[in-house]
Amino acid sequence: MKIRKVFCMLMLSTLLVSGCTSYQKSLYLQNEQVLNESLQGQLYDFRIMPKDELTILVSTTDPEASAPFYRKIGQNKESSSNSNVGMDGAKLLVYLVDNQGYIDFPVLGNLKVMGLTNRECEALIREKLQPYLKEVPNVTVRTSNYKFSVLGEVGKPGTYTTDAEKVTIFEALAQAGDMTLFSVRDDVQLLREDSTGIRRVYHLDLTQANVAQSPYFYLQQNDVVYVKPTKAKVNSNTFSGNASMWLTLLSVVTSITTFVLALTK
Missing domain, CATH: 3.10.560.10 (Outer membrane lipoprotein wza domain like)
Structure with a gap:
């Protein structure tokens, strides 16, 4: 009787300890x-990486002056210097950062932007545009495919x-x-x-x-x-997947046991 009580106490203690451990791990x-x-x-800063897609918008007080420095979908490089007639509702073209970390920017050509934050990329483009504009442009860079x-x-x-x-x-x-x-x-x-x-x-x-x-x-x-x-979870899924097999096996064992008991009577 004492052995049974000790065994029950040990089992209860084991369950309590395992319950606390599982709770702590959750x-x-x-x-x-x-x-x-x-x-x-x-403070974390997002850094531009190869295969990033950047949306870049350049704006000034004179829209025609900044028009050559951004393109919209359906507009090629040659027509980017013209006014955007009929394209006011068009979506801005994204710039894909290549494996070497460059983007092909209108007029300026290839710019290396890999490793830069969006703010640093804005500052770089703003600096490169200075010789082409009469005023300091407003440049906005956003990553459009962060997933x-x-x-x-x-x-x-x-x-x-x-x-x-x-x-x-x-x-x-x-x-x-x-x-x-x-x-x-x-x-x-x-x-x-x-x-x-x-x-x-x-x-x-x-x-x-x-x-x-x-x-x-x-x-x-x-x-x-x-x-x-x-x-x-893995064990429960394994058991659930094999539940029909276990039930069949249990049914067979029960039938054999019943048959053997009937013969021994």
Whole structure:
């Protein structure tokens, strides 16, 4: 009797400990005091990469003076210097950053923009335009194809596009419907391709608050976030997939046992 009580106590203790462990692993941003103790802040700046698509608008007080420096869809380079008659509602043409980091800009030719922030790119174009204009132009640069993908154990896996210049790992997960209760939060994988085409996988522990200080906290163009399922989820899916087989096997075993018992009577 005493042995049975001890066994029950051990089983209950094991369940309680495992329950606490699972609960702790399901929480985000634990030990947030590390952020309060940190004296080093960091402001993220989006950097232009190859294959980015940029929307660039140049404007001055005289529309005809700035017209040669931007094109719209359906308008070729030769006609860009003419007035935009009949094209007021047309969409601005995007500039694709090539593998070497250049864009082909009207009149100015090839400009290297890789590694620049949007503000730095604006300053570069503004400087290059100065000899062609009587006034300092207003230049606006925006990235039009900033996208990322979220896969795995989340509510809505898929590829998402945003107009924001910076997206955190948590914002990306929020757009994907957040992680499910069967996700591994302390080892989220981030697949990233750098400007040279090299791909690497980085591991993020979202249960710890210091993830906010990680250089991979902010996503970059074409990042892929993968959330792994827990072993319990994999095992449950495996069992569910083989449920009919197990039921058939159990039925056969029951029939054989019943038959054997009937013979021994």
